[in-house]
Amino acid sequence: MTDRCAAYCRYCTRSRLVSNASGYDFHPEFDRQIAYIAEHTEIRDVLLSGGDPMLLSDEKLEYLLGRLRAIPHVEFLRIGTRIPIFLPQRITPALCAMLRQFHPLFVSIHTNHPRELTTEVRAALGQLADAGIPLGNQSVLLRHVNDEPVVMKALVQKLLMCRVRPYYIYQCDLISGSSHLRSTVSRGLEIMDSLRGHTTGYAVPQYVIDAPGGGGKIPVNPGYILRKSATKIILRNFEGKVFEYPEAAEVAAMAPLCDPSMAFGKD
Numbered sequence: 001m002t003d004r005c006a007a008y009c010r011y012c013t014r015s016r017l018v019s020n021a022s023g024y025d026f027h028p029e030f031d032r033q034i035a036y037i038a039e040h041t042e043i044r045d046v047l048l049s050g051g052d053p054m055l056l057s058d059e060k061l062e063y064l065l066g067r068l069r070a071i072p073h074v075e076f077l078r079i080g081t082r083i084p085i086f087l088p089q090r091i092t093p094a095l096c097a098m099l100r101q102f103h104p105l106f107v108s109i110h111t112n113h114p115r116e117l118t119t120e121v122r123a124a125l126g127q128l129a130d131a132g133i134p135l136g137n138q139s140v141l142l143r144h145v146n147d148e149p150v151v152m153k154a155l156v157q158k159l160l161m162c163r164v165r166p167y168y169i170y171q172c173d174l175i176s177g178s179s180h181l182r183s184t185v186s187r188g189l190e191i192m193d194s195l196r197g198h199t200t201g202y203a204v205p206q207y208v209i210d211a212p213g214g215g216g217k218i219p220v221n222p223g224y225i226l227r228k229s230a231t232k233i234i235l236r237n238f239e240g241k242v243f244e245y246p247e248a249a250e251v252a253a254m255a256p257l258c259d260p261s262m263a264f265g266k267d
């Protein structure tokens, strides 16, 4: 929606685009974008990202959200923003009253360290949550910033206190100038292992690697399945204890009770 942010992150996956960094000539054509979404009835999910969409005025955001909400097949609206962290003063009662007209509207924020969740930030997040906006957090795994189990656990638990659900931890993208900030995947897996079972599942985000070349996010998880056969699975739990679990038997000659077409009732 814009190529501007309230502050610029060295490791940002869009470093090449934001702030006109390399003469990237950014002219969003909102009418054409909205016309495309309106024509494509298979689109049910629209994410407003950038740059930071919350740098736009309340009026402009209201106009664009209103246009999107008027499209019947658009079900789920989302804004990706770092404004609640970098410019919490931008989160005002007027902004929240405007946003709440467009539910279901989710907001994804971006924090990496518990010390980002200052008094001002917590107040801004509280206002968004009070407006009924489900909040999710995306973190980037950063060497010597948050690649310590104790730091990440403090972050995810503090996020729950702010009514923010930890959503993703990203392996740091291969951005030029960011190699000093990149932590290892082994370290990321160790951190995931230190969360699951050691705190509530609500505090456990999904660790992902965004595959270079447009492959999308790929979940990476610690190995909990030690062995698997047709009849059983050998698992380990968060404490390293090993368990055997029977695989369900194949049941032949029975009509499926879960008819996939039943998922689409008339309501």
Ligand SMILES: *Cc1c(COP(=O)(O)O)cnc(C)c1O
Pocket (backbone or CB within 6 Å): 047, 210, 217
């Ligand atoms: C992560 C990401 C999204 C959003 O993916 P969700 O899993 O729906 O949150 C969209 N576009 C790009 C380029 C992304 O990296």
